[in-house]
Amino acid sequence: MSTSLTVVLGIVAILLPLIVGRLVWKRFDQYYGKNDEAHMDTLEYFLKKLGLTILIAFILLWAGMSLVFSGNIS
Secondary structure (H helix, E strand, O other): OOHHHHHHHHHHHHHHHHHHHHHHHHHHHHHHOOOOHHHHOOHHHHHHHHHHHHHHHHHHHHHHHHHHOOOOOO
């Protein structure tokens, strides 16, 4: 794999988890918020939201970096 392609794919692999993590953070309230402000203001809810966002972003980052650097080293 050429160096420039590796750099471009590396940048995409780093930015994709940030974009998806932001979407998960914003959409979490729609799926799990239950339209209950008292429930959504608890520490438990915030930790679940934070944990899910970090988990998804980390998995995407790991998968992206694995794909970028799994090529043959020349």
